[in-house]
Amino acid sequence: MADYRVVGKGIPRKDSIEKITGQAKYTFDIVLPEMLHAKILRSLHAHAKIVNIDTSEAEKLPGVKAVITGKDTWGMRFGFVDTPRYPCEQPVIAEDKVRFIGESVAAVAAVDENTANEALDLIEIEYEPIPAVFDPEEAMKEGAPQIHGEQIPAPGRKCAWQDWGVARVARSYNPVNNIGATVNLSYGDSEKGFAEAEYIREDTWVVPRTSHAAMEPHGAVASYNPLTGYLDVWLSHMGYELKRYWISKTLGIPISKIRVHKTFIGGAFGGKAQVFDHEIIASFLSRKTGKPVKLILTRDEVFTSTNNSIALKINVKKGVKKDGTIVGQHVKLISDMGAYRGSVPVCLFLCHSMRDAIYNIPNLTHEGVGAYTNKSTTMAKRGHGSQQMTTAIESQMDWIAEDLGLDPVEFRLKNLRQKGDVLPNRDTLNSYGLPDCIKKIVEASNWKEKRGKLGPGRGIGLAVSAMFNGSGYWPFTAGSIVRMNHDGTVTLYMGQAEFGQGPTTTTCQLVAEELGLNVEDVNLVDGDSELCPLDYSNFLSGGMFVSCKAGLVAAQDLRQQILKVAAEMLEEDVEDLETMNRRVYIKTDPEEGVAFDEILRYSIQKHAGDLLMGKGFCKPVPEIEFYPSLSKGSGRWTDAYSFTASIAEVSVDAETGRTKVDHIWIGDDCGREINTAICEGQLQSQAVMGMGDALFEEVMFSEGRTINANFVDYEIPRAFDIPEITTIDASDPDPNGPFGAKEIGECARAAVIGSIVNAVYDATKVKITSLPLHPEKIFRGLEEKAKS
Amino acid sequence: MELAKKLIKVAVNGESRELWIKQNITLLDLLRDYLGLTGAKLACISNSCGACTVIVDDMAVKSCSVLAMQVDGKEVFTVEGLAKDNKLHPLQQAFIEHVAFQCGFCTPGKLMSAKALLDENPNPTEEELRRDMEGNLCRCTGYKKYIEAIMDVAQHPEKYSAKEG
Ligand code: FES
Numbered sequence: 001m002a003d004y005r006v007v008g009k010g011i012p013r014k015d016s017i018e019k020i021t022g023q024a025k026y027t028f029d030i031v032l033p034e035m036l037h038a039k040i041l042r043s044l045h046a047h048a049k050i051v052n053i054d055t056s057e058a059e060k061l062p063g064v065k066a067v068i069t070g071k072d073t074w075g076m077r078f079g080f081v082d083t084p085r086y087p088c089e090q091p092v093i094a095e096d097k098v099r100f101i102g103e104s105v106a107a108v109a110a111v112d113e114n115t116a117n118e119a120l121d122l123i124e125i126e127y128e129p130i131p132a133v134f135d136p137e138e139a140m141k142e143g144a145p146q147i148h149g150e151q152i153p154a155p156g157r158k159c160a161w162q163d164w165g166v167a168r169v170a171r172s173y174n175p176v177n178n179i180g181a182t183v184n185l186s187y188g189d190s191e192k193g194f195a196e197a198e199y200i201r202e203d204t205w206v207v208p209r210t211s212h213a214a215m216e217p218h219g220a221v222a223s224y225n226p227l228t229g230y231l232d233v234w235l236s237h238m239g240y241e242l243k244r245y246w247i248s249k250t251l252g253i254p255i256s257k258i259r260v261h262k263t264f265i266g267g268a269f270g271g272k273a274q275v276f277d278h279e280i281i282a283s284f285l286s287r288k289t290g291k292p293v294k295l296i297l298t299r300d301e302v303f304t305s306t307n308n309s310i311a312l313k314i315n316v317k318k319g320v321k322k323d324g325t326i327v328g329q330h331v332k333l334i335s336d337m338g339a340y341r342g343s344v345p346v347c348l349f350l351c352h353s354m355r356d357a358i359y360n361i362p363n364l365t366h367e368g369v370g371a372y373t374n375k376s377t378t379m380a381k382r383g384h385g386s387q388q389m390t391t392a393i394e395s396q397m398d399w400i401a402e403d404l405g406l407d408p409v410e411f412r413l414k415n416l417r418q419k420g421d422v423l424p425n426r427d428t429l430n431s432y433g434l435p436d437c438i439k440k441i442v443e444a445s446n447w448k449e450k451r452g453k454l455g456p457g458r459g460i461g462l463a464v465s466a467m468f469n470g471s472g473y474w475p476f477t478a479g480s481i482v483r484m485n486h487d488g489t490v491t492l493y494m495g496q497a498e499f500g501q502g503p504t505t506t507t508c509q510l511v512a513e514e515l516g517l518n519v520e521d522v523n524l525v526d527g528d529s530e531l532c533p534l535d536y537s538n539f540l541s542g543g544m545f546v547s548c549k550a551g552l553v554a555a556q557d558l559r560q561q562i563l564k565v566a567a568e569m570l571e572e573d574v575e576d577l578e579t580m581n582r583r584v585y586i587k588t589d590p591e592e593g594v595a596f597d598e599i600l601r602y603s604i605q606k607h608a609g610d611l612l613m614g615k616g617f618c619k620p621v622p623e624i625e626f627y628p629s630l631s632k633g634s635g636r637w638t639d640a641y642s643f644t645a646s647i648a649e650v651s652v653d654a655e656t657g658r659t660k661v662d663h664i665w666i667g668d669d670c671g672r673e674i675n676t677a678i679c680e681g682q683l684q685s686q687a688v689m690g691m692g693d694a695l696f697e698e699v700m701f702s703e704g705r706t707i708n709a710n711f712v713d714y715e716i717p718r719a720f721d722i723p724e725i726t727t728i729d730a731s732d733p734d735p736n737g738p739f740g741a742k743e744i745g746e747c748a749r750a751a752v753i754g755s756i757v758n759a760v761y762d763a764t765k766v767k768i769t770s771l772p773l774h775p776e777k778i779f780r781g782l783e784e785k786a787k788s
Numbered sequence: 789m790e791l792a793k794k795l796i797k798v799a800v801n802g803e804s805r806e807l808w809i810k811q812n813i814t815l816l817d818l819l820r821d822y823l824g825l826t827g828a829k830l831a832c833i834s835n836s837c838g839a840c841t842v843i844v845d846d847m848a849v850k851s852c853s854v855l856a857m858q859v860d861g862k863e864v865f866t867v868e869g870l871a872k873d874n875k876l877h878p879l880q881q882a883f884i885e886h887v888a889f890q891c892g893f894c895t896p897g898k899l900m901s902a903k904a905l906l907d908e909n910p911n912p913t914e915e916e917l918r919r920d921m922e923g924n925l926c927r928c929t930g931y932k933k934y935i936e937a938i939m940d941v942a943q944h945p946e947k948y949s950a951k952e953g
């Protein structure tokens with residue numbers, strides 16, 4: 001392995017001091033002069049016509065500065081997906097009807113929070129309830145209440161993808177039977193595959209909604225200057241480009257007049273990617289009042305009104321030869337979308353494509369449908385489809401292995417794809433560390449001695465997952481600048497959102513490595529839409545592979561500029577020079593050289609004032625202009641895949657049905673670990689989050705009302721619950737990744753969930769086909785097994 | 789109806805103050821809105837996440853669930869008071885070196901809980917520590933590095949003695 005000075009080291013984070021002293025300013029901590037406080041009135045009905053809203057009493061309350069309703073934002077639409085096929089349909093504030101409990105119906109800006117809350121109580125709304133539907137399969141039946149009666153989109157409205165350059169015009173339609181998204185793709189012939197198969201198995205899994213539960217609640221501070229027409233915003237987000245695009249599109253403020261300021265961001269996990277009603281509302285209220293407005297959601301609102309992860313019912317039919325060769329697969333998905341599409345159309349597609357890089361299945365059909373229901377919307381959560389599908393597929397793999405008397409490890413290895421494979425959509429596996437991931441953890445966990453041999457109530461299970469590395473999405477590029485400073489240090493300007501996952505620190509490492517600097521010599525300006533270049537951010541897991549790489553490309557550009565001037569000064573050829581410790585030296589005579597600061601002075605004085613400033617760009621999937629078809633799944637969509645294998649060892653208490661995870665081993669292929677401590681942190685994070693998903697996390701509803709919208713009733717893992725975690729690097733460097741690196745923040749969660757599910761089965765032999773594995777389900781299963 | 793304001797005396801990070809406050813505000817409001825100390829965070833307001841943890845008279849408390857009136861005459865200690873004379877507290881140093889935190893939102897609360905624990909029991913077992921930290925939720929890290937960092941301070945205090953910040 002190449003020897004690097006800075007890359008591959010577990011050095012401290014760049015944002016350490018701010019975060020351990022309380023100096024880090026999150027959106028909630030922003031205070032501006034004369035700032036107002038806003039609150040949103042939310043629907044208590046799952047489905048109802050709004051007959052009348054009377055805001056007169058609220059407006060009269062002293063201290064109230066503005067009250068707005070759907071009348072003020074009439075016609076404004078937003079959504080995560082806004083393509084010609086799937087134009088977005090979510091209003092900023094409900095107009096003539098509400099579609100879920102928690103939907104915004106009015107908003108107030110007042111001098112303080114108490115006054116705003118008091119004003120909400122004074123708003124009179126006359127509703128006319130209409131029948132609601134909460135189950136996706138009920139929703140698709142003839143005669144079910146129609147959640148969207150109107151035409152989508154409104155005539156003449158341009159969708160986001162048209163704005164971004166797609167030539168097609170948005171299709172207009174009325175959703176029929178509440179169907180809001182479909183996917184239908186196939187290759188080979190799955191029926192032929194089943195005909196060839198010697199064994200066929202079909203299972204149906206149900207994966208519920210969970211909460212992203214980032215510790216920082218969503219929120220916004222907006223400040224509109226009526227004299228200049230500029231809007232300044234502070235948001236809790238995952239990338240500023242998309243947010244300001246949507247604020248611009250809905251409010252009609254030119255995008256170049258919207259500045260998203262740098263804030264610290266308290267976790268995201270997919271749940272802060274899309275623009276939200278509250279962000280547009282805060283901006284609207286600021287423009288209306290001419291004053292800064294702060295709007296922070298409560299935890300209850302985060303649960304009920306932002307978004308949950310995507311709920312899926314997954315039916316998988318698989319045909320296999322006796323020797324374990326998979327010959328056919330047919331997947332059918334049904335998603336409980338919620339009142340608006342959220343990211344479900346994308347998820348239905350990703351359920352296929354995240355898994356397509358793993359097993360070689362010659363005959364495959366993948367169908368999915370998303371149905372509108374009277375619940376909040378659902379969104380990508382750390383893995384976006386991968387964890388749902390991995391749970392269903394990987395548990396079935398174990399059950400097939402059991403039925404056919406195959407070893408589950410061998411069965412998987414036999415069906416893996418190979419490095420260099422070209423997938424049916426033409427993506428190429430230039431790197432493929434998955435076999436190594438499996439082999440390394442099988443060894444480390446002592447799998448062979450344990451599987452099926454741990455004794456009653458104990459089990460061990462394996463699962464594997466894959467993740468993409470960026471795909472086409474606004475603004476389709478990431479840019480970066482690295483500038484030389486007077487003292488020979490550099491400053492990196494990068495736009496990617498830092499919400500804990502560490503891209504700012506790792507990009508500084510990439511830059512330092514390239515230029516022969518220490519990380520301390522790389523200053524950082526990040527996360528501000530006005531100071532930093534356009535940035536795709538970490539969308540679609542492209543943080544490292546696309547956005548961080550742009551920083552490396554900028555450093556490479558700067559390096560060439562430095563060497564060119566140094567060559568002139570030293571009267572040497574560029575090829576004979578090397579950079580180290582803020583200086584350029586002659587390779588054959590390291591004593592001879594010039595310092596970076598001298599090089600900058602020389603460049604300015606001897607040339608036309610030339611500063612030394614590198615720029616770098618990077619695009620996800622360089623060969624394609626736009627996204628592949630979501631509904632047909634055709635076309636290339638990513639340039640590299642990351643892989644994880646996870647093994648979990650568990651104990652299940654037969655008396656209570658309670659599962660304790662004892663140990664998780666993760667083998668991960670992230671191409672190359674740029675910061676080993678951050679990578680380890682990402683894997684530990686996913687091990688623990690995945691444990692919550694597997695064992696207890698579920699957002700529960702009763703008639704459309706979330707009944708566990710707080711951290712007492714919705715449990716997330718706590719310090720006491722955590723298992724032993726062993727993480728093993730099994731990276732296969734990707735030729736297109738920066739120093740070979742790929743993503744590491746999302747892939748593992750799915751494999752962890754699958755491995756816990758399989759370990760619980762190994763311990764109990766109870767087939768459970770719904771998450772989470774509540775003690776109750778296990779207890780009942782054990783009881784039934786004892787009976788039979 | 790507005791309640792009459794009351795005068796309280798409180799020492800915050802070693803500095804005594806007299807403040808006229810509304811009687812219904814929480815300690816977290818007092819720190820954030822009256823004193824501009826925004827290190828303590830609000831993540832749940834229901835006493836169930838620990839993001840707002842500060843120390844009152846040597847006890848870790850969830851400041852979202854304590855009325856400001858209740859700290860009258862007491863000493864309050866927040867994350868902003870942890871580094872002294874430009875020197876980081878050993879726990880802060882350990883958090884940096886172990887790369888214990890990610891988004892950092894739960895970090896001030898974790899630091900204050902850990903400090904209260906170590907002040908009372910400088911040599912906790914890992915089990916005691918994990919139990920004690922149960923009320924401090926973290927969604928990012930999986931807790932492991934936090935636990936390692938705190939245990940390191942307990943077991944190897946010499947590694948983290950006063951260091952220039
Ligand atoms: S905000 Fe105080 S415990 Fe959560």
Ligand code: FES
Pocket residue numbers: 215266267500889890891892893894895925926927928929
């Ligand atoms: S570091 Fe993000 S919640 Fe703990």
